[in-house]
Amino acid sequence: MAQGSPCRAGELGAADAETPTGLTGWSWLTPREDEVRTLLAQGKRDKEIAAYLKVTPNTARSYTSDVLSKLGVHCRHEVR
Numbered sequence: 001m002a003q004g005s006p007c008r009a010g011e012l013g014a015a016d017a018e019t020p021t022g023l024t025g026w027s028w029l030t031p032r033e034d035e036v037r038t039l040l041a042q043g044k045r046d047k048e049i050a051a052y053l054k055v056t057p058n059t060a061r062s063y064t065s066d067v068l069s070k071l072g073v074h075c076r077h078e079v080r
Contacts, residue, residue: 029070036063037071040079 029037032053039049050060064076073079 029067033063033067033070036060037067037079040064040067040076 035053036049039052044052046060046064047057049064050057053060053063055063067079068074068076071079
């Protein structure tokens with residue numbers, strides 16, 4: 001990892017999570033998780049996601065963690 005990178009290895013969980021058979025990437029995100037994925041791709045932080053979705057910051061962090069894990073990425077900056 002490049003020095004000064006905003007990502008920290010293993011920051012929010014398993015990047016090697018297994019997907020259900022036949023499903024990969026975005027296809028197995030729930031509709032809410034896909035909404036969070038879109039907000040992450042726009043560069044939104046958890047606090048902004050929470051306000052947009054009208055949920056608590058802890059819930060937004062949980063959604064973010066789930067999305068990152070399901071997409072197999074280490075940090076939000078990798079979400080497209």
